[in-house]
Structure formats: C-alpha cells, structure tokens
Amino acid sequence: MEPLHGPIKDYAWGSRSAIAELQGRPVPSATPEAELWLGAHPGAPAAVEREGRRIALTEVLAAEPVDWLGQPVLDRFGTRLPFLLKVLAAAAPLSLQAHPDAEQARAGHAAEQARPGGHRNYVDPFHKPELLVALGPMEALCGFRDPAASARSLAALGVPQLRPVLDALAAGPAGLAEAVRRLLEWPTAERAGLVAAARTAGGPDADLVALLAGAYPADPGVLVALLLNRVRLAPGEAIWMPAGNLHAYLSGTGVEVMAASDNVLRGGLTPKHVAVAELLRVLRFEVLDEPVIAPRSVADGVVTWPVPVDDFALHRVTVGGGPREVTLAVPGPRVVLCTAGRITVTDGVASVALSPGRAAVGPAAGGALTVTGDGETYVASTGQL
DSSP states (O other): OEEEEOOEEOOTTBBSSHHHHHHTOOSSOSSOBOEEEESOOTTSOOEEEETTEEEEHHHHHHHSHHHHHOHHHHHHHOSSOOEEEEEEEESSOOOEEEOOOHHHHHHHHHHHHTSOSSOOSOSSSOOOOEEEEESSOEEEEEEEOOHHHHHHHHHTTTOGGGHHHHHHHTTGGGGHHHHHHHHHTOOGGGHHHHHHHHHTOOSTTHHHHHHHHHHOTTOTHHHHGGGEEEEEEOTTOEEEEOTTOOEEEEEEEEEEEEESOOOOEEEESSSSOOOHHHHHHHOOOOBOSOOEEOOEEEETTEEEOOOSOSSOEEEEEEESSSOSEEEEOOOSOEEEEEEEEEEEEEOSSOEEEEOTTOEEEEOTTSOOEEEEEEEEEEEEEOOOO
16 A cells, blocks of 8 residues: 545635545635545546655556556556546535446547547546545435426426426426426526526525525526435435436535546536537436435445446445454455544555545555554445456
C-alpha cells in the first residue's frame, strides 16, 4: 500500500466545509469543494507518494501494468483503472443527468470523433454506472416514480399549461417519455413563466420547486424533478444509478464509486452544456420502485452494496468498536479511504496509516488487506471478473 493524494474539484455546487472538515483543514475553504477524486481518471488523476515525491497514478499504472492491474483486469479493461472513487459534497443541487450504457458510449464516442470541433457529449467510450453511499444525511432525486404520484404532484401546482404533461402521465409508465419530452422541450420564451407559476403554487413538493426554481428560474427541469423519486438517505444507505437512470443530487456528503468515465448527458438544472435530444435517447423510462440500497453484511465489521457490474465493488470496513482487526480479500487494484478515526491498512507488502479524508492505493499483486485501529474505511476494488 502507498499513500494516495487526490485532487479536489471546485465546482460551484460544492461545499466549503464538508471535505475540509473531513480532512481536518480550516473551514470555510477558500473555494467550493465539490469532489475529491481518488483514481486514475485522466481528467484528474490522483498521485502516489513515494520517498517524498508525488507521481501520477496514471504513470504508475503505465509503468507496471501487470503488477498493479493484474492480468484479469488487463484482459477485461485494458491498461486503465476501471473505477473511480470520490467523496462528493453538495451544498447546492447538481444537474439533472443520466449516463449512457457501454454500447451507447462506444457508438457515441466513435461518431463524435468524426465531427470537427464543437461540444462533445461522449468524451470517452466507456459507460458510467454509479453507487453513492451517504456519509451523513443526503438528499437526491433518483429514477422515475409512479406516474400517478407525479401527476398528483403536478396537478397540485394548479398550472393550466401542464395539462398535456398530465395527459401523458395518465397513460402510466408508457407516458413517461412523452411527459419528459414535453417538459424538456418547452418553448424557451415560455419557460420563465411556467416555472414562476409553479413556484407560487403550493402542493406536496412546494419546497423542492422553491429550492430548484430559486437557482434556475427559467429551467423546465424544475418540473421534471417532480417525476423522480425524492430520496433521503441516512448514513450507510446508498443509491445505485445504472445507465439511463435520470438523477440529481440535492445536498449532502457521500462516498461515490463509479466506472471510470466522464460521460454525462445533462437535461437541465445547470449552467453547463445540456443535450436534451441525446438524453431523451438514452433514458430508460421505467419506474424505479425502490431506489435505496441498504448495506449488506459480509463479515464481522464489513458491509457492501452489491451492484450488477464488474467495473467496481465497494466495501466499508469498521474496526475498533467491534473487531480490532479485519482482513478483506478483494480482487485487482484497490483504493482505501478513511472516513473516521485512525486506521492502518496493509496488503502484506507495506502498511499505510490513515486519518479521515486520507487515502491509500495498492496493486493487484498485493495480498489480502488487513485493517487495524479504531475507525471506518471504504475500500474500492474491481468486482469479481
């Protein structure tokens, strides 16, 4: 194991306290701190600390691919770390977004390579399923809810212009695509009036409308949000976001692991580029009945959140309050993030002591991980290949 130092993204929606407090730095931070990246994504690779020097993890993997990635990962994913671990800290809502599946990403990236200049929706040829585990209370929008519930919420706003959307929702799940399309393609000149009318109304989701409309007063995504499950996560609960799942984080701090891609298709609630036509093409218009995933115990002091992909797996290891030492055998390269207390992690070759907000990385060639001390840590690895 070796110390790993990750860059922090200063997106405008980030918190000025959450990541700084986690790492024991002064609060408030000088700029918003939205995401701590712990991986080898070329957009912001973390750095391995060796003899007082920091070396980009991308360089380490390129120099020693077999030892670090292992042959199964090389055969399956090539010479890249297939997952990215993050700490996400949202002080304001994120964009309304979804991610393509693997086939859509490959085809979209290949097609855009042939086009000169302009904004590209597919910056790489990889999919980006995500798992988010709450470190504290979190709120998010995740997946389509029962269209009947969405219709009741929209009807309670008392906005006559929404009648075509309500008619679409009356068809049940079969009408979701039409309802979303109508809202996201709302005439530009009429959007501010629509959102203003919704904002002045009451109804069960008045607080959500007020929150989103306050930041985006002319964005029909404010109304699309009412078609999604509003999820309140307790610490340790998670949401799983496969391809085509429309979602948006609203507030809170969590540990997020995903396939190593930066393909994001946005539909609104953002000053960034939106790609409504492409988003509508990749969305899965299916009702997500239960978006929350509870942790599953796999050993004393170890829980996980099973997901149906092999790009990544995530485990939480807790020592001190229960077992004083936990051994965890996970495949391939692994990234370890301490979130509470003080722990030491070893892979049978080298040990690293970690405090909250600090991380370590180890190669596939290392042995099983042993965690000791008194604290909590998250371990990201590949899934079973």
